[in-house]
Amino acid sequence: MGNIAVEIQDVSKRFRLYHQKYTSLKERVIHAGRTPYTELWALRDVGFEVEEGQTVGILGRNGSGKSTLLKCVCGVLQPTEGQVVVRGKLAGLLELGAGFQPDLTGRQNIYLNGSLLGLAKSDIDKVFDDVVAFAELDQFIDNQVKFYSSGMYVRLGFAVAVNVDPDVLVIDEVLAVGDERFQRKCLDRLKEFQNQGRTIIFVSHSPDQVRAICDQAVVLSDGRMVGHGAPGEAVRIFREHLLEAGDILALGHGDDEAAPADEVGPIAVSTTDSSHPIRITEVTVEHPGTGERPYLITGERLTISLQYSAASITTASFVVEIRDDLSKVLLRTESGDLGAPLEIASGTGTVSFQWATFPFLDGVYHVSAGVEHRAGGRLYDWKESAAKLEVMNPTKNVGLINLPVAVTLVPDR
Amino acid sequence: MALEAPAASGVAGRAKATRVVASHISVPRRVAEIWRSRQLLINLVSTEIRVKYKNSILGLVWSLLAPAMALLVYAIVFGVALKNGYPEFVILLFSGLLAWNLFQTSVLAATGAIVNNAGLVKKVSFPREILALASVGSASVFFFFQACVMVIFLVALHWRPAFGELWLIPVALVPLLVLCSAMAIFLSAVNVYLRDIQHLTEVVVGSAWFWACPIVYSFAHIVEPKLSTHHILGIPLIWIYFLNPMVPIVLTFERVLYAKTGLVPLTTAGHTPTQLLPTWGSMTYVELDAIVLGVSLIFLYVAMVVFGRLAGNFAEEL
Numbered sequence: 001m002g003n004i005a006v007e008i009q010d011v012s013k014r015f016r017l018y019h020q021k022y023t024s025l026k027e028r029v030i031h032a033g034r035t036p037y038t039e040l041w042a043l044r045d046v047g048f049e050v051e052e053g054q055t056v057g058i059l060g061r062n063g064s065g066k067s068t069l070l071k072c073v074c075g076v077l078q079p080t081e082g083q084v085v086v087r088g089k090l091a092g093l094l095e096l097g098a099g100f101q102p103d104l105t106g107r108q109n110i111y112l113n114g115s116l117l118g119l120a121k122s123d124i125d126k127v128f129d130d131v132v133a134f135a136e137l138d139q140f141i142d143n144q145v146k147f148y149s150s151g152m153y154v155r156l157g158f159a160v161a162v163n164v165d166p167d168v169l170v171i172d173e174v175l176a177v178g179d180e181r182f183q184r185k186c187l188d189r190l191k192e193f194q195n196q197g198r199t200i201i202f203v204s205h206s207p208d209q210v211r212a213i214c215d216q217a218v219v220l221s222d223g224r225m226v227g228h229g230a231p232g233e234a235v236r237i238f239r240e241h242l243l244e245a246g247d248i249l250a251l252g253h254g255d256d257e258a259a260p261a262d263e264v265g266p267i268a269v270s271t272t273d274s275s276h277p278i279r280i281t282e283v284t285v286e287h288p289g290t291g292e293r294p295y296l297i298t299g300e301r302l303t304i305s306l307q308y309s310a311a312s313i314t315t316a317s318f319v320v321e322i323r324d325d326l327s328k329v330l331l332r333t334e335s336g337d338l339g340a341p342l343e344i345a346s347g348t349g350t351v352s353f354q355w356a357t358f359p360f361l362d363g364v365y366h367v368s369a370g371v372e373h374r375a376g377g378r379l380y381d382w383k384e385s386a387a388k389l390e391v392m393n394p395t396k397n398v399g400l401i402n403l404p405v406a407v408t409l410v411p412d413r
Numbered sequence: 414m415a416l417e418a419p420a421a422s423g424v425a426g427r428a429k430a431t432r433v434v435a436s437h438i439s440v441p442r443r444v445a446e447i448w449r450s451r452q453l454l455i456n457l458v459s460t461e462i463r464v465k466y467k468n469s470i471l472g473l474v475w476s477l478l479a480p481a482m483a484l485l486v487y488a489i490v491f492g493v494a495l496k497n498g499y500p501e502f503v504i505l506l507f508s509g510l511l512a513w514n515l516f517q518t519s520v521l522a523a524t525g526a527i528v529n530n531a532g533l534v535k536k537v538s539f540p541r542e543i544l545a546l547a548s549v550g551s552a553s554v555f556f557f558f559q560a561c562v563m564v565i566f567l568v569a570l571h572w573r574p575a576f577g578e579l580w581l582i583p584v585a586l587v588p589l590l591v592l593c594s595a596m597a598i599f600l601s602a603v604n605v606y607l608r609d610i611q612h613l614t615e616v617v618v619g620s621a622w623f624w625a626c627p628i629v630y631s632f633a634h635i636v637e638p639k640l641s642t643h644h645i646l647g648i649p650l651i652w653i654y655f656l657n658p659m660v661p662i663v664l665t666f667e668r669v670l671y672a673k674t675g676l677v678p679l680t681t682a683g684h685t686p687t688q689l690l691p692t693w694g695s696m697t698y699v700e701l702d703a704i705v706l707g708v709s710l711i712f713l714y715v716a717m718v719v720f721g722r723l724a725g726n727f728a729e730e731l
Contacts, residue, residue: 025610071728073434075432076538078434084434085432090432092538094536099532099533104463115450120452
């Protein structure tokens with residue numbers, strides 16, 4: 001460890017968006033010097049390092065520069081400023097099956113695609129059977145690729161990419177290919193890659209996937225890096241930025257100055273204002289043992305209370321999410337789905353979620369809470385891992401949950 | 414792969430090349446990357462050949478039809494209809510066309526190489542010059558097929574090329590390939606920004622440039638006597654004619670394959686024996702080709718610099 005596999009050094013990328021693009025000599029001469037365009041910095045001074053063997057997730061909402069950054073890492077785009085240094089062989093999966101030549105057979109395409117990814121023929125000979133087996137295309141490997149179904153196409157693309165033996169694998173939201181079984185196979189292969197000490201950089205819209213796979217994560221917003229750190233922390237920042245975006249979208253006026261993009265501190269001061277009609281001020285966990293012991297005993301009653309402060313009358317739904325240590329969501333409940341009142345009067349108040357029994361066995365659980373608009377999917381506020389819940393399991397049962405069970409024995413006669 | 418012990422045991426220890434992605438990457442570094450991607454170049458060429466010929470011998474025959482037709486038309490127009498009287502004119506024609514077709518095919522195909530492979534350029538990272546070079550590569554394969562046909566022609570017509578000067582062919586071929594590569598790299602990049610370069614190239618390379626080469630007419634018979642007596646601003650016109658880098662290359666091919674360096678009796682009656690090829694010794698050809706090589710290498714460097722400047726924005730321009 002300690003070796004840097006990918007160094008992204010203050011990378012900026014400027015795009016010029018032309019209102020009208022002139023792409024011929026004639027038009028360029030006619031419109032010489034007055035081609036109107038707006039400049040767009042898709043990336044601005046993004047810099048971080050990835051150690052060998054680490055898996056880094058890149059989070060960001062649409063248009064935040066995720067794909068541009070990956071393209072710069074792969075070398076498809078060259079940064080306007082700064083540079084990317086990659087140590088070792090890099091395989092980029094920006095699009096599955098890019099570079100397949102429809103008129104060639106699957107076999108020939110494996111060789112063509114392999115060499116696009118930088119493999120010598122002898123290397124491809126070695127992995128050829130693995131590629132075919134992984135893609136599950138034994139019968140069709142000598143058919144022309146144009147007769148392949150789209151599923152076969154992407155399977156072959158993924159199979160080639162993961163078999164090229166890269167040091168650094170770059171993946172852009174292509175994990176959602178094929179059926180569930182094939183997806184699992186892809187994830188297994190990624191896990192295998194991690195165990196082999198390979199570096200993975202991947203883009204995802206799904207915070208859960210990032211939490212599950214990554215060692216660290218980077219959050220981009222409007223081309224700037226607004227967060228970099230452990231996945232949990234990065235997800236929190238990502239949610240906050242989603243939040244801000246929601247406000248800007250909904251209000252339609254310039255709130256972006258009030259909330260500079262590089263201000264990434266946690267929402268320490270939860271004040272409501274016109275753009276945040278409702279805030280969650282505190283999340284508390286209560287169980288029968290509160291005050292005596294820090295933990296809850298499996299099967300006990302659980303109450304999670306959210307204190308809110310609303311600036312105006314709003315229609316809102318409260319959300320509680322409980323996750324285990326591996327960030328797997330165990331439970332997500334929305335008050336709006338439960339028939340609870342949605343009209344919130346201005347002022348402060350408390351919303352309580354009560355469970356008669358909490359069946360999960362021992363572990364440390366994280367409680368996140370949020371409040372969102374019912375209709376537009378707009379998130380007003382989100383508190384990632386706002387409270388911790390420790391559970392002690394008094395039974396001898398192992399597993400995830402404890403369910404009341406009756407055991408009877410009736411011998412056959 | 415999972416079964417292989419070295420791959421499964423980890424990748425931490427192995428040697429790794431460093432690659433830099435930046436707005437400007439020096440020419441030597443890019444040349445090194447092209448060299449590393451030579452397998453891709455070979456695969457792209459073979460893909461193009463395979464797709465073009467659809468894996469069949471008949472496909473190959475079809476692809477030779479166009480140059481065969483050109484050869485036939487010129488032979489009929491100049492040899493039969495206009496009666497230029499050159500003995501075995503078709504051999505002279507073919508030897509010039511052989512070199513010319515390599516130039517024209519590679520330049521015309523390369524101009525659209527980046528634009529036509531937009532999908533690849535946008536999604537996969539590799540030295541983009543490879544796409545232009547692949548056009549030169551497949552044109553070279555095509556050149557080889559035509560050369561085989563040329564050999565059949567020579568045998569069928571009992572023509573004796575200058576076997577002693579056969580080594581001049583590679584001497585001309587090297588500058589020709591460098592020139593083609595330079596043109597290919599330059600035009601393929603510029604065409605991304607100025608799409609009508611494609612049409613311009615078709616007009617210029619497809620016709621004007623062709624007629625500026627001594628292919629359908631003889632250099633010593635037509636060009637030399639007329640141009641050496643005229644001057645523009647004190648410069649003999651013949652010098653301007655030699656600004657065309659294809660002239661020495663075409664002449665070298667004709668010298669070796671047509672091989673009639675002396676006075677040749679024309680087949681049309683009433684004409685005195687005429688000089689068709691220049692009377693230069695071999696070293697003159699070597700010198701001329703060396704000049705073309707030098708100029709082409711400079712042009713290639715310039716093309717690489719221009720390509721490097723433009724390549725950074727290919728993915729967004731396409």
